[in-house]
Amino acid sequence: MKNASNLFVVAEVVDGHPVGLCHEMLGLARALADRSGGTVHAGVLGSGLGGAGEDLIAHGADTVRVIDAPIFAQYQADAWLPDLHAMIGQVRPDAVMIGHTPLGADLAPRLAFRLGTNVATGCNHVRVEGGKLLLTRPCYGGKAEEVVSMLSSPALFTVKPKCFQPCPKQDNRGGELVRMDSILDPASVRTKVREVRRDASDGARLESARIVVAGGGGMKGVRGFELAGRLADALGGAVGASRVACDLGWCPPSRQVGLSGKTVAPELYIAIGISGAAQHVAGCANAKTIVAINTDPDAPIFRYSKYGIVGDCHQLMPALIDKIEALRK
Amino acid sequence: MKIVVCVKAIPDPEIAASIFRVDEAAKRMVPLPGTRSVMSPFDEQALELALRIRDALGEGSITLLTLGAETTRSIVKHGLSLGADDALMLVDPVFDDGDSYTTARALAAAIQRMGGVDLILTGRQAADGDCGVVGCGIAELLGLPAVTFAMDIVVTDGMLVIERALGEGSEIIEAPMPAVVTVSHEVGKVRYASLRETMKAARKPVTAWSAEQLGLDASELGTRGARRVLERLYVPVNDVQCEYMVGETPEELAGNLVERLHAARLI
Ligand SMILES: Cc1cc2nc3c(=O)[nH]c(=O)nc-3n(C[C@H](O)[C@H](O)[C@H](O)COP(=O)(O)OP(=O)(O)OC[C@H]3O[C@@H](n4cnc5c(N)ncnc54)[C@H](O)[C@@H]3O)c2cc1C
Numbered sequence: 170m171k172n173a174s175n176l177f178v179v180a181e182v183v184d185g186h187p188v189g190l191c192h193e194m195l196g197l198a199r200a201l202a203d204r205s206g207g208t209v210h211a212g213v214l215g216s217g218l219g220g221a222g223e224d225l226i227a228h229g230a231d232t233v234r235v236i237d238a239p240i241f242a243q244y245q246a247d248a249w250l251p252d253l254h255a256m257i258g259q260v261r262p263d264a265v266m267i268g269h270t271p272l273g274a275d276l277a278p279r280l281a282f283r284l285g286t287n288v289a290t291g292c293n294h295v296r297v298e299g300g301k302l303l304l305t306r307p308c309y310g311g312k313a314e315e316v317v318s319m320l321s322s323p324a325l326f327t328v329k330p331k332c333f334q335p336c337p338k339q340d341n342r343g344g345e346l347v348r349m350d351s352i353l354d355p356a357s358v359r360t361k362v363r364e365v366r367r368d369a370s371d372g373a374r375l376e377s378a379r380i381v382v383a384g385g386g387g388m389k390g391v392r393g394f395e396l397a398g399r400l401a402d403a404l405g406g407a408v409g410a411s412r413v414a415c416d417l418g419w420c421p422p423s424r425q426v427g428l429s430g431k432t433v434a435p436e437l438y439i440a441i442g443i444s445g446a447a448q449h450v451a452g453c454a455n456a457k458t459i460v461a462i463n464t465d466p467d468a469p470i471f472r473y474s475k476y477g478i479v480g481d482c483h484q485l486m487p488a489l490i491d492k493i494e495a496l497r498k
Numbered sequence: 499m500k501i502v503v504c505v506k507a508i509p510d511p512e513i514a515a516s517i518f519r520v521d522e523a524a525k526r527m528v529p530l531p532g533t534r535s536v537m538s539p540f541d542e543q544a545l546e547l548a549l550r551i552r553d554a555l556g557e558g559s560i561t562l563l564t565l566g567a568e569t570t571r572s573i574v575k576h577g578l579s580l581g582a583d584d585a586l587m588l589v590d591p592v593f594d595d596g597d598s599y600t601t602a603r604a605l606a607a608a609i610q611r612m613g614g615v616d617l618i619l620t621g622r623q624a625a626d627g628d629c630g631v632v633g634c635g636i637a638e639l640l641g642l643p644a645v646t647f648a649m650d651i652v653v654t655d656g657m658l659v660i661e662r663a664l665g666e667g668s669e670i671i672e673a674p675m676p677a678v679v680t681v682s683h684e685v686g687k688v689r690y691a692s693l694r695e696t697m698k699a700a701r702k703p704v705t706a707w708s709a710e711q712l713g714l715d716a717s718e719l720g721t722r723g724a725r726r727v728l729e730r731l732y733v734p735v736n737d738v739q740c741e742y743m744v745g746e747t748p749e750e751l752a753g754n755l756v757e758r759l760h761a762a763r764l765i
């Protein structure tokens with residue numbers, strides 16, 4: 170791949186609205202295309218898409234291909250692949266980007282292999298240097314980063330959330346909206362979604378919260394998380410957790426922050442009783458300020474933290490709640 | 499029912515960041531003295547699901563499939579002592595320094611050559627590269643359906659019923675066989691090797707195939723077949739300085755922190 174002038178963004182839509190990561194990807198695509206005088210294409214499949222296409226244009230897409238059909242009500246790779254493959258055949262992009270979400274992580278490798286190319290997953294930095302598209306991604310559980318390039322075209326990559334700035338929304342931005350018919354043969358969809366089980370806890374708020382109070386093994390149990398919940402309430406924030414805490418059932422899995430959980434980038438991340446393993450930090454390293462509370466002064470989490478308290482969180486959490494409530498008065 | 503579990507040997511993913519080093523010139527991780535390769539944890543969870551399926555059905559065979567150097571033998575032994583029936587190792591210098599594409603290519607060719615496979619399990623991602631590509635790649639190359647991030651699999655009436663972990667819960671997916679399923683840690687606790695299985699493991703068949711035996715040309719494999727070029731590998735710098743709060747009591751420590759956060763307009 171020589172340049173990155175024509176980009177294709179696969180947009181993910183929830184309840185008729187492109188997810189925030191789409192806007193982050195468009196911000197990145199816009200920056201890459203503007204430097205080379207290229208074009209930003211987007212493709213979106215769904216059912217009941219409403220103004221999703223217009224929204225993508227307002228956030229930086231030049232052309233948007235939209236297929237709105239009931240068969241796309243629920244994501245399945247088998248259903249998504251033929252139409253996306255066809256769209257990419259029409260656009261002939263230099264690079265294709267997809268959000269690194271459960272949908273994107275499922276779709277991107279399939280699409281890459283169908284196109285005879287490879288994919289770099291979970292990229293947190295992308296640039297063009299000497300005509301080469303350089304994709305940076307964490308590896309070894311976040312302990313290292315690698316920069317890779319692709320010999321085959323188009324280069325596919327998935328984009329880690331909270332790493333790129335979205336373009337500001339411009340409602341009068343010009344762009345071409347192409348409504349298309351699906352070429353999918355429904356009989357080729359081999360999998361079937363039988364049921365969707367939504368987690369009762371409001372884990373989605375975690376990703377947009379300005380303040381996250383996260384608990385780990387040091388919470389010692391559900392009681393610890395009750396205190397963490399009260400602290401989060403006092404701060405107007407959301408509760409997150411390490412994998413250890415989720416695996417032990419102290420907290421629902423939708424709260425897990427990290428490599429195999431969610432990526433958050435709040436203004437303030439308070440890690441309580443969390444050791445700071447690389448795989449955990451992978452999900453919170455982009456927080457503006459990290460605060461650590463831990464009994465072990467050598468816990469790795471302090472190396473990522475601006476402020477730290479060495480001490481027992483079960484004594485510190487009630488004290489913090491008191492001080493914050495006093496501040497509010 | 500014939501199940502193949504793809505397992506990758508990797509450096510222990512839980513070693514502390516403070517002792518983790520890379521050789522930037524060679525673009526490789528520096529192995530820690532005295533440490534051994536382990537089975538990538540998600541692959542161990544994939545094997546656990548395979549064992550649960552076999553337990554539930556009361557029949558079936560489980561084959562471990564791994565591509566790697568001779569050092570991967572230790573993880574094969576581990577898998578056999580957990581209860582897998584046999585193992586196939588792809589060992590050949592031409593596989594070296596490949597990418598997710600060439601790896602999927604070789605594994606897919608091996609699965610095809612084995613024949614009669616009903617279910618192919620992989621980890622959601624290998625815990626060294628963290629790519630999460632090979633499983634879906636195998637599915638595409640073999641023209642099979644794929645379901646990712648499985649936390650549970652039940653086989654009923656020749657169909658797979660898979661619970662797939664999502665960010666906000668899970669979904670239940672039905673898939674025909676043969677299929678590829680990638681497995682996530684929500685599977686929960688994996689079993690330990692029993693003495694009985696460990697004793698049996700030494701006698702279980704372990705086969706090794708070369709690229710030629712797979713019917714693949716060297717130009718499609720390893721460095722020559724790779725689509726990905728590794729430009730750089732490094733440990734990112736982290737220059738945060740931590741200010742530790744001082745205080746005699748929890749109240750004093752908490753008060754100092756709240757003061758700092760308030761002054762910084764964070765709360
Ligand atoms: C492939 C892979 C993927 C992974 N993905 C993730 C992921 O997405 N998210 C994730 O979090 N982990 C993940 N992990 C696990 C990760 O490596 C760590 O094991 C995990 O993050 C540890 O959680 P923890 O720090 O809460 O628990 P522990 O390691 O048990 O640490 C508990 C901490 O609490 C402190 N403590 C104990 N008592 C108190 C007290 N009274 N007051 C204050 N502090 C106290 C201890 O000093 C210690 O630092 C992954 C691992 C692998 C191999």
Ligand SMILES: Cc1cc2nc3c(=O)[nH]c(=O)nc-3n(C[C@H](O)[C@H](O)[C@H](O)COP(=O)(O)OP(=O)(O)OC[C@H]3O[C@@H](n4cnc5c(N)ncnc54)[C@H](O)[C@@H]3O)c2cc1C
Nearest residue numbers: 504505564565596597598620621623624627629630631632
């Ligand atoms: C730090 C690091 C970074 C890398 N980055 C990239 C990259 O960005 N792009 C790229 O194309 N290659 C990359 N590679 C090369 C790649 O790891 C190897 O080619 C490897 O064999 C494929 O593994 P994966 O990490 O891509 O696997 P993943 O796609 O993450 O693995 C998913 C699953 O596939 C199965 N599997 C993977 N490898 C094997 C194997 N050798 N034997 C048996 N089963 C296996 C396992 O079940 C595993 O859980 C990287 C390697 C390292 C060590």
